[in-house]
Amino acid sequence: MRILFIGTGDIGLPSLEWLLYTPKHKVVAVVTQPDKPAGRKLVLTPPQVKVRAQAAGIPVLQPEKIRHAVEELKAYDADVAVVVAYGQILPRSVLDVPKLACLNIHASLLPKYRGASPIQATIREGDAETGVTIMHMDEGLDTGDILLMDRVTIEPSDTGGTLHDKLALAAPASLEEALDLIASGPAPRKPQENDYATHCGKLKREDGRLDWTRSAVELERLIRAYNPWPGTFTLLPGSGEKPAPLKVHRAHVIPEAETCPAPGTIVNSDPKTGLIIATGSGLLALDEVQAEGGKKLPAGDFLRGKPLEVGTVLG
Template sequence: MLRIAFLGTGDIGLPSLEALLSKQGHDHEVVAVVTQPDKPVGRKQVLTPPEVKVRALAAGVPVLQPERIRNEVEKLKGLQADVFVVIAYGQILPRTVLEIPRLGCLNVHASLLPRHRGASPIQAAIREGDAETGVTIMWMDEGLDTGDILLPVPIAIDPSDTGGVLHDKLAALAPEGLLRALAMVEQGTAPRIKQNDALSTHSRKLERVHGKLDWTRPAKELALLIRAYNPWPGTYCLLPAVGGAPALQLKVHQAGVVPDAEACPTPGTILRADDHLLVSCGQGVLDLTEVQLEGRKRMSARDFLQGRAAEVGMVLA
């Protein structure tokens, strides 16, 4: 049996926490959950706890929510944990924290390391057109996802996967790998496989501005970007003013590449605006199939075109 402290904030860690709490197929004990402080959420800024906190309290597990984990070394030592399991915690762990658990700190990272280290590996895998991704159970060090690999668990990326869909698939995949890794740690057979830094890539923290569509890029790249950034941070362009109405932001939720289509010399030009919304790109043509006008609900391009004039020849910014 291992005494485990679970460090996590994002929903991607919920299935793994649930697997640890359920004790199905193992007898490990979760001695505490460490998560970020409650945050204001929504227009009314209601103070809301992370879901991992809610689940931990329901199971009677103590919860710590330090503003800075580096200031809670003594409390963490008091847990007498054998292993820290870290999944999307949201703070960098300094050496003083990494050295606390008897057997080390394990991180569950949502990519096949060393590819896509960093904050947005799920979106990066789709955006870059990868055929597969997965989760990697790794030994933590002070670097950014640079520690030795314990266990990779691969999964194919379906051509229809969005960032949100793939997030949920990886969340569901993680518990199996984590429990296998913990069994090896307990038995003293867990490997430490050095990462090849020469093969590493970095995925930055995403902001809304990163979803701005650059029509000079090839249609294939933009289609991948739209899939990858659905639902966060989303992708958008600017619909020009029509009939006295102001220019408005147009979110693009779904799009596909039009096979063998000839693009207009001016990227961003609307080529068709009836039951399809076709837009010229730097290379090729994109078919916008689901959109959302600023202040409105999301809808099919066909419904959108019935409600607002979007003419052939307009150029989207």
């Protein structure tokens, strides 16, 4: 079949790669977001989806608003549009462009975690599994009928980054099955149970600020969920200075710990035994941290260079 690929995020790269190499289908064009400034020097940077498509000689479109490119999209005579992490809700005029279906690859078991950050949400909430959902798109936010779902186990060590990669690599097999069902037609359509829907919005850096009144278990999950984006941090108090952020990259719960000090209080600060913080319930050991402008370090190495006093309360 003739495939129009619409996506921007790196999670779609394995699916695009499979589409480019399978003899079953032909990618006729790729639609992605415009190049954007990136890094400290704000260098104009293309999405990796664009880079890969151009390397394969595939036409690339980058409209500011996809609704303005409908006539151009129609010219590619696509049978199916495959959409993954594009960054815009598609209007009806775009959904009607492909002849057979407009399919979305979503990184959760819908209707749970509709929205922009399902991977982080599922770790943050302590779920044991997530998965890839292929759905028929409608004009809502991840509300279309489900074609199929494939489940993926969440390991206790998974971060937002590792789970992103697992789901990205699982998606091509799901997509292949979905396109086979479309080709043999009519493909399954199971309406979502809207009463069970949950939503997760786009994350901001401030969402990663650690609230020490929460339990150690919740904070450990949050640290894993938001690694690498948006990251988590706390504030080190300064003597008459603006509090300095301390990024937290890894942590673990100290089991069966009874917390007495106020949440956020440093209860252990030793290069040999670690950096341990009181929470709303239990103790949390910070394993890997990073000072502003510094390198990512094991907590013991960080304390050798910047000792912190027991009893200090983190913000």
